[in-house]
Amino acid sequence: MTAQDITRNTAFIRLRQEGRTDEVTRRLVEAIELGLFAEGQQLPSESELAQQLGVATVTLREALITLRQRGLIKTRRGRNGGSFVCAPVEMPEELLLQRLREMSGPDLRDLGDEQTAVSGTAARLAAKRSSHEQHERIAQHIETLSQASSRLARHRADARFHIEVAAAAQSLRLTNAEMRLQSEVGELLWMESAGGGNIMEIEQEHRGILQALTSGDSVLAGALAEAHVTRGIKRLLSLRLELMAEANEG
Structure with a gap:
């Protein structure tokens, strides 16, 4: 670097x-x-x-x-x-699951609403304001994700993709908000039990967003980004319900 x-x-x-x-x-x-x-x-x-x-x-x-x-x-x-x-330490999945258990359903949905708004707005603005150089940086993070071999590496590559899109929107506030959200919820999305092993699907969604950015289609870019976030939050909500059901049965 x-x-x-x-x-x-x-x-x-x-x-x-x-x-x-x-x-x-x-x-x-x-x-x-x-x-x-x-x-x-x-x-x-x-x-x-x-x-x-x-x-x-x-x-x-x-x-x-x-x-x-x-x-x-x-x-x-x-x-x-x-x-x-220092070298990063990957948090055990059980601790991440416990963190998810401790989140209420309304709080998780509210978090999803905020991230949908931030990521969608960032993508729409990036489609209008981003440069070729920024498109190349975004593409690099997609490639990094495709080659990532650990949950931490996948989380980081995914987070950097979203942060780079926000940066391409040329909005410091959106970039800071995206960083906070990625730190708060990003790693949860990459748990195996939350579908984090399905890298190809996430990668394809990222490529779709990038294609919309490069073509300057702000409506499509925003819609794809919002759908991408919504799918992730729905996976977490579904997993949380499963965890709550298991706890009640126990």
């Missing part, structure tokens, strides 16, 4: 105004979990990263302390020192 890529990815999580430490921490956690900062990558210096994020250095420093405590980054001292992103 080049310095230009790092700067570009950092722009995804830049705060619009002076952020509180917990907000800065959340944005950085999302960026690491979604793979915007790669394993082993050295973060920019504190002063440089703070400037890129638009926050005070002391605020960033406090956020980095939390990231170190959570094992997301490690700091090396000395001439070649700095803060480096």
Whole structure:
């Protein structure tokens, strides 16, 4: 990953105004979990990263302390020192299932409504505003998904696809919203029990959205993106009902 890529990815999580430490921490956690900062990558210096994020250095420093405590980054001292992103840890599926059990049906539907609105709007705008270069980046994430061999890798490739579409809409608010939603619900969609093993179907849906973007068909792009999100949320709602039924029988 080049310095230009790092700067570009950092722009995804830049705060619009002076952020509180917990907000800065959340944005950085999302960026690491979604793979915007790669394993082993050295973060920019504190002063440089703070400037890129638009926050005070002391605020960033406090956020980095939390990231170190959570094992997301490690700091090396000395001439070649700095803060480096740690290897990601894939959460056991049972913990993800437990997280799904703890979500209420109305909350999950509400989350789906929000993601449908965000992803659909982003796709419609991206069809009008995106460039050839952005289409190529979106296509790269589709290829990455097709070759992914783990749930975490699939989740990251899927999330990066949606984030890149939002970025192509040239809307920082939509991009930030998509990042938050992908961090909140994205990994649940890739559980085997939620149909996460059906990569080809998801890949085809992604390709359909990209084709609509490249042809400039905003109506089709939005409709395909909304249908894509709706199908995923329906799978989670169905799985949650199965889990609740099993719990009641037990």
